[in-house]
Amino acid sequence: TNSIKDEILKRILAADGEAVSGQELADSLGVSRTAVWKHMQTLQEEGYTFETIKKKGYVLTGVPNSLSPTQIELFLKTEHFGREIHYYDVVDSTQTIAHKLAQEGAPHGTIIIGEEQTAGRGRMARPWESAHGTGIWMTVIVRPDVTPQQASSYTLVVAVAVTMAIKTLYKHVEPAIKWPNDLLINGKKCTGILTEMQAEADLVQALLVGIGINANQAAADFSPEIADIATSLRLEAGEEINRAALVASILHYLEQFTELYVKEGFASLKTLWQQLSCTIGQRIEVTTIRERFEGVASGITDDGVLQLTQDDGTIRTIYAGDIKL
Numbered sequence: 363t364n365s366i367k368d369e370i371l372k373r374i375l376a377a378d379g380e381a382v383s384g385q386e387l388a389d390s391l392g393v394s395r396t397a398v399w400k401h402m403q404t405l406q407e408e409g410y411t412f413e414t415i416k417k418k419g420y421v422l423t424g425v426p427n428s429l430s431p432t433q434i435e436l437f438l439k440t441e442h443f444g445r446e447i448h449y450y451d452v453v454d455s456t457q458t459i460a461h462k463l464a465q466e467g468a469p470h471g472t473i474i475i476g477e478e479q480t481a482g483r484g485r486m487a488r489p490w491e492s493a494h495g496t497g498i499w500m501t502v503i504v505r506p507d508v509t510p511q512q513a514s515s516y517t518l519v520v521a522v523a524v525t526m527a528i529k530t531l532y533k534h535v536e537p538a539i540k541w542p543n544d545l546l547i548n549g550k551k552c553t554g555i556l557t558e559m560q561a562e563a564d565l566v567q568a569l570l571v572g573i574g575i576n577a578n579q580a581a582a583d584f585s586p587e588i589a590d591i592a593t594s595l596r597l598e599a600g601e602e603i604n605r606a607a608l609v610a611s612i613l614h615y616l617e618q619f620t621e622l623y624v625k626e627g628f629a630s631l632k633t634l635w636q637q638l639s640c641t642i643g644q645r646i647e648v649t650t651i652r653e654r655f656e657g658v659a660s661g662i663t664d665d666g667v668l669q670l671t672q673d674d675g676t677i678r679t680i681y682a683g684d685i686k687l
């Protein structure tokens with residue numbers, strides 16, 4: 363019966379604002395008119411809102427602001443990615459849960475989502491602000507057939523997938539990739555990516571791909587520490603963000619791009635990455651664990667390594683670090 367409820371929801375969503383008649387739903391799904399009505403009640407309890415138009419049927423007027431598996435599956439078009447969903451209200455960090463699940467053998471494409479993280483983290487143990495119900499705090503377990511060395515450019519693949527998903531759903535929003543793991547909109551950070559790895563000498567067991575996206579925050583929702591540097595998609599798009607639809611779209615692009623990346627390497631996505639990036643051609647300051655450099659970001663290699671041309675003309679290759687534009 364759950365699948366009938368989901369099917370009803372799918373059809374009403376697909377009608378895209380047109381009324382769907384209860385009688386037709388009942389006939390085509392082979393259930394009684396009363397059964398349809400009962401499912402509609404349940405959907406309303408879950409936070410969906412409908413308008414009932416006399417003699418015509420139901421029109422969807424609102425969806426719950428939730429990332430529940432039901433919500434995501436409504437939009438999902440993938441084969442593997444997001445086909446196993448672990449959904450929580452509050453977690454410490456989805457990365458921690460992903461590490462455990464990956465060790466226990468969770469399949470390629472498994473996702474972990476929390477409505478809130480109490481210990482969300484960025485690179486180098488930096489904190490990641492993850493307030494309740496406002497963002498997308500998700501880890502994807504990916505098991506690509508690549509070496510640990512090749513895997514270091516996977517963050518760039520993720521950045522391209524998230525950018526494409528945002529651009530597709532919100533045509534007026536222009537996210538730009540700041541090497542290696544940030545998406546900026548109008549110079550402010552809306553997304554951060556954290557890729558961790560479980561590996562043996564020459565074999566990647568799993569990549570734990572953490573994606574944090576500010577979706578529906580208002581400006582006042584950010585803490586003073588990040589108020590000046592952070593933005594949300596809602597602030598930039600000027601409309602409420604359907605987080606479930608965005609998750610599904612990200613997974614769609616990520617599945618496609620991962621296949622390409624495993625077959626042909628980062629080189630196959632390099633042109634797209636360059637088009638979407640705001641890094642190349644810019645004067646930047648790079649901080650690595652050991653040193654600090656200045657120069658112009660002059661290119662990216664087929665392996666996703668950043669090239670920096672310093673003022674004296676020497677070219678440095680940057681494998682990891684933070685950059686300031």
Ligand code: BT5
Pocket residue numbers: 454455456457479481482483484485486488489490491492498499500501543544551552553554555556571572573574575576588591592593
């Ligand atoms: C990142 O690190 O940008 C990676 C963030 C990854 C978060 C996801 S959420 C799901 C998964 N579970 C986790 O626990 N993490 C992943 P980094 O480049 O090191 O940037 C961290 C810096 O971004 C912080 O030091 C702050 O300055 C800033 N920051 C923190 N929270 C932010 C937010 N919500 N929006 C924008 N900037 C933020």
